[in-house]
Amino acid sequence: MDLQQLFQKEGKQLIKKKHEHVFMQGDHDYCFYFVQSGLLKGYYTLETGKEFIKSFVQSQDIIGSLSAVYLEKASTFSLRCLEETTLLEIPYAVLARYGKQYHCIANDIIDLLLKFALKKEQREFEFLCLSAQERYALLLNSSPQLLARVTQNDIAAYLGVTPVGLSRIKQRLTHQVTLT
Amino acid sequence: MDLQQLFQKEGKQLIKKKHEHVFMQGDHDYCFYFVQSGLLKGYYTLETGKEFIKSFVQSQDIIGSLSAVYLEKASTFSLRCLEETTLLEIPYAVLARYGKQYHCIANDIIDLLLKFALKKEQREFEFLCLSAQERYALLLNSSPQLLARVTQNDIAAYLGVTPVGLSRIKQRLTHQVTLT
DNA sequence: CATTAATTTTAACTCGGGTTAATGTAAATT
DNA sequence: AATTTACATTAACCCGAGTTAAAATTAATG
Numbered sequence: 001m002d003l004q005q006l007f008q009k010e011g012k013q014l015i016k017k018k019h020e021h022v023f024m025q026g027d028h029d030y031c032f033y034f035v036q037s038g039l040l041k042g043y044y045t046l047e048t049g050k051e052f053i054k055s056f057v058q059s060q061d062i063i064g065s066l067s068a069v070y071l072e073k074a075s076t077f078s079l080r081c082l083e084e085t086t087l088l089e090i091p092y093a094v095l096a097r098y099g100k101q102y103h104c105i106a107n108d109i110i111d112l113l114l115k116f117a118l119k120k121e122q123r124e125f126e127f128l129c130l131s132a133q134e135r136y137a138l139l140l141n142s143s144p145q146l147l148a149r150v151t152q153n154d155i156a157a158y159l160g161v162t163p164v165g166l167s168r169i170k171q172r173l174t175h176q177v178t179l180t
Numbered sequence: 181m182d183l184q185q186l187f188q189k190e191g192k193q194l195i196k197k198k199h200e201h202v203f204m205q206g207d208h209d210y211c212f213y214f215v216q217s218g219l220l221k222g223y224y225t226l227e228t229g230k231e232f233i234k235s236f237v238q239s240q241d242i243i244g245s246l247s248a249v250y251l252e253k254a255s256t257f258s259l260r261c262l263e264e265t266t267l268l269e270i271p272y273a274v275l276a277r278y279g280k281q282y283h284c285i286a287n288d289i290i291d292l293l294l295k296f297a298l299k300k301e302q303r304e305f306e307f308l309c310l311s312a313q314e315r316y317a318l319l320l321n322s323s324p325q326l327l328a329r330v331t332q333n334d335i336a337a338y339l340g341v342t343p344v345g346l347s348r349i350k351q352r353l354t355h356q357v358t359l360t
Numbered sequence: 361c362a363t364t365a366a367t368t369t370t371a372a373c374t375c376g377g378g379t380t381a382a383t384g385t386a387a388a389t390t
Numbered sequence: 391a392a393t394t395t396a397c398a399t400t401a402a403c404c405c406g407a408g409t410t411a412a413a414a415t416t417a418a419t420g
Contacts, residue, residue: 120300127307
């Protein structure tokens with residue numbers, strides 16, 4: 001048995017409409033979610049009211065709040081649907097139980113965590129070493145189909161700039177391109 | 181047996197002088213390292229020659245290049261001693277073998293990866309949502325003793341600003357503080 | 361279809377941070 | 391002690407991005 005089969009077997013199916021939340025920043029959510037279809041955003045809300053997007057979550061992804069699930073603290077971010085989305089929900093306790101019993105599940109969890117860690121490391125690299133314009137160019141290259149499904153506001157919030165800033169970046173890029 | 185005991189038992193001790201490298205960006209290093217004493221920096225070198233510090237690595241930390249070890253690719257960063265440092269070196273293959281055999285080791289690996297993922301997630305948050313000044317203020321609060329061991333240049337490279345920029349941030353902060 | 365609401369672009373102004381270079385200060389080496 | 395080398399601060403100038411506000415475009419809804 002692998003992790004995905006475990007979700008199929010033990011997961012509870014949730015169907016969420018566009019704009020609905022799976023959980024909110026501050027919640028003590030103790031579940032992981034496998035995305036069967038749809039699109040979501042994980043985002044931070046600051047005291048100032050500003051919103052920043054941690055990640056877009058797509059079909060076949062597994063998502064959960066590590067700080068809520070593992071540290072048993074309040075979730076540091078909210079998870080909200082950008083499109084109608086179907087998920088399979090599984091409590092962490094169930095996952096942990098299977099992990100202890102089946103080595104292959106434990107290995108899948110290690111695998112999942114490693115991929116997650118690598119993804120976060122890559123994003124850290126981009127923020128640490130690259131300009132907003134370079135980050136946008138990378139995103140455009142790696143995920144054009146994702147960008148098409150998402151508003152400019154959300155892309156900006158993902159890059160860590162304002163919508164106005166992103167608009168200027170796009171303008172600069174297209175001018176440069178047509179120059180060459 | 182736990183992970184630290186495994187390092188004691190199977191690890192090979194390395195003693196490195198200040199400025200020596202453990203591995204370099206581009207190397208195919210296949211090991212994890214437990215830091216017994218000393219201080220290191222993991223850093224990216226860009227084609228432009230600019231350096232950015234991914235993380236400082238302190239006593240009791242475990243470090244390795246995930247992309248080198250797990251993806252079997254070239255390491256994306258270099259690891260270099262800021263002080264004389266002693267390490268215990270263990271090949272990933274050995275770790276994986278013990279992980280398969282002993283559940284407690286597998287659990288420790290999951291634990292290690294989770295903590296690493298949480299750390300990277302926190303740093304992602306800081307870059308995504310906070311200004312350089314806010315990041316510096318946080319660092320000053322959370323790790324004053326670390327800052328005392330590290331040069332301004334390295335703190336700047338860790339925050340993602342230039343030494344000149346950091347100097348201005350410090351000036352701004354002390355002026356603000358003395359105003360209140 | 362028309363109106364309202366949401367999204368995107370453009371402009372004017374401000375500010376943080378990069379760049380370069382000069383100055384000051386501390387360490388290291390001979 | 392003297393000189394070189396590394397590290398830190400300061401100043402002048404420039405540019406990218408934030409802010410606010412207005413205009414333009416697109417989408418949603420009665």
